[in-house]
Amino acid sequence: MSRAGDRTVLAVEGLDVGTGHTPLLHDVSFAIARGERVGLIGESGSGKSLTALAVMGLLGEGLHARGDVRLSGRTPATRNLLEVGEREMARLRGDAVSMVFQEPMTALNPTMRVGAQVAEVMRIHGTRDTAGARARAVELLDQVGLPDPAHLARSYPHELSGGQRQRVVLAIALANDPALLICDEPTTALDVTVQATVLDLVVRGVQEREAAMLFITHDLAVVATVCERVLVMYGGRIVEAGPVGEVFADPRHRYTQGLIGASDLTGEQGRRGRGALPTIPGTVPPAGRFPDGCVFRSRCAHATDECGTPPGWTPRGGADGRGSAPDEAEEQAGSAPGEAGRAAGYACFHPAGDAA
């Protein structure tokens, strides 16, 4: 708890998102401190990107968000971002909070030189004048490791490779030294060697600025490499959270356990010795078709009748030294648990690793 406090950059409390009748996100709560890198993992359709869009105020027509989202960038977090008007959100985007998307080709304007696109974000937010922004753009392109940045700034996106484009997008995202950087699958479309470089640049970029980062991906190895803490999402809920080392080495929620088992292809032994990969049976149900109670119970081998009621949040034993001490009050779902209580824990009646 000592670590959070006034260093908190993003605090999300009880975020619900849904259309008129279909709930999509339910009671999503988490906090990210300054300089902290947090991963958000889960299968497609689990609500990862929706969470990011809700924070950015980019939800599509017909989607409603309720809850409390606070961002303390340059200004202290006095207002709920979900209640702030579009004009003001536009002022925040690209300034205090910025985002890197999966597909760099669609994130960039094909008719504009990349240098101008990097400079644009500074001009719009008034952080630099036209000449200053142009010079700074070249500097930023250099920082993201692009060769001959002065020349490259004059090229159009189609002249660049996928990795180069993603670096340009990163340069735009970092241009105004955001307090929070949200990355949505930034390296999924890239080759492994390029992915390694881009991940390094992302980490260095946020470290230099002491920015908070929310990193969305379905690749567990990437999260383990890049992040310090991880949130596991399924069916629009956070089902487990905690430091990367603890969650991946000792998963408690059955879904987390399934994900780790299914993605671990490079076990200690070779293929022949290991037999079939562990899988999670079935597929993610379409939105609104998740079961009542524990959202994972329709695919869980350990589900019992008890799972028909929503499982409460169980804090992880205080072994992490982060001060996530168990708190009885938080056992009850919907009692608005505090940030520290949500920092490490899980929502499952039959957690893995229990002898019983």
Add this chain to the structure above:
Amino acid sequence: MTETPAIELRGVCRDFRRPRTSLREAPPVVRAVQDVSLSVGRGERFGVVGESGSGKSTLLRLICGLDRPTSGEILVEGRSIGDQPARRLRWLRRRLQLVFQDPMSSLDPRMRVRDIIAEPLVSQGIGGDHGARVTELLGQVGLDPEAARRYPHQFSGGQRQRISVARALAPDPDILVMDEPVSALDVSVRAQVLNLVDEIVDGLDLTLVFVSHDLSVVRHVCDRVAVMRAGEVVETGETERLFSEPGHDYTASLVAAIPDLHAALAGRSAQDLARGVGPAS
């Protein structure tokens, strides 16, 4: 040599001409596949890895007879395919079948699943009870027989990939070629499909050619791997040997760049990954 290899390539090149840039000069030529020689034994699981633009998809098209080499020879089960017109390759379509990356664009959205799966049987004039064969194939890939009546859009990504596999198996091929079959799938579904591939290749005694940019997937699936860069095969070898002691610098850099859960938990940072510090250190 005791047995004809399932697939053999001898000095295969494929050039593409780019559009002319000047009236006086000859159009520039891109050498997509450059002097590739390799052989895949019967029943072997052979992987081809490489980054985008390395020529792996071109190589795959050549192997499948969908494209012709500029020079060199391609033999499938001892028969040359490189210099044959398409009408002479009907036998090849029966022996060798292909599964593509994106199951949405490789399945006709207006055809029912039963027609999709039976299409190779129809196009190759294979007689018999197609309905029964479709039911059998659906069972083999772990889908409900009732799925035959439905359309591709009614299935999830993993299920669609199962339909693609069923279609490929319809003419009872000896060789199965897969082009990035799990790249578009989630990890949990990927594990399901990889298990299915494992089961089918073992159960039907198929020769597998598996193309992927994901080295950890190839490591899991294949016995032997060829690493491609800029149209050339830089290294071929037993999978485990290639990963544990890569013989070529490029292979080493590829292997070092794979994010790994165990290594990351042991403290390998993004910087280590970018610098090519291996999991061991």
